Amino acid sequence: MAQQPLELILLRQLASHLVIPMWMMDEQGNLIYYNESAEGLLGVHFDDVGPINSEQLVGKWQVTQMDGSPLPDYDFPVVVALSKHKPAHRSLRFQGLDGVWRAVEVTALPLEGQDGRFLGVLATFWEVDD
């Protein structure tokens, strides 16, 4: 693709100006952007690892439930938003690529344009006390 859809371009521009950690995936589930605030939690600069296609994304970050038990992929909020086109929210723990485990609240929203075009997923996350 020579150019991203306009809605994703505008969303990326907004995200780049906000201090809320934001994560963007396209309609195929490829990770196309996360902002500077998200870099702090994920433990790596986006430009050092991204974009990341959907296959390579699996297992890139270790994720568990809050009690440390395994979290199935299909329960990840971004996977729910991507596969069911519905918003999803949950608490989870993950290990940043800097090696640090963090507890976060994650909210993922499906992105739908005019005429029902599915464009991808936007996720935000907040670090919380473990």
Added chain:
Amino acid sequence: MRALGAEVRDVEKVDVLITHLHMDHIQGLPFFSPLHDPDIWVDVWGPVSSHQSLQERLNRYLSPPLFPIRIRDLESVAFHDVAPGEFHLDGIQVTADLVSHPGPTLGFRLEEGGRALTYLPDHEPALGAHDFPNDSYWTSGYALARGADVLIHDSQYTDEEYAERLGWGHSSYTHVLGFAGLCEVDRLMTFHHDPGHTDETLDEAHVRLQQAARGFEVIPGTHGAVIEV
């Protein structure tokens, strides 16, 4: 549109492409005489909405008390909701895509015989972009304008004016030069001039744009201008 309508003769069908429904882009439509000529079929193409059809939205203007004639009274016209994608008009491939401007706004790329014309009359590709015009992947309108033989593009503001009108949906002279260069077009026609600019202001701006353009020609958009693609 009134003057253009008077020149439409000996044709059975006319296509009108509307980028968006801001007043300055539709106010001439009811005065386009082929709409009132039952011997000429008019297809009007405009941006799709999830809430109302193009005809329903245009009805707000093309009905009393704003206009005496209702759309339903027009005998030979059809309205088509256009989503991003491609369609064909008499051998011309039309590509439509959303571009950066307040409200759903399309840009159009028309291609025939290996030649391309891109029409982006209202466009603010630099809005919020940290690295404009250096990243085509994240630049509004790039896919429509890439390699176009002619790019007709929003050229509304000086750099000083743009700084005070951020987000209004239009481009500065610097931005349009950057965008045309990124897209590697052959010819740029400046368009959608600020109504507050005098002819003298536009002439001076055109000279500066011509001098600053690298790799493409700048043509001033003027009323009634005809260009061969």
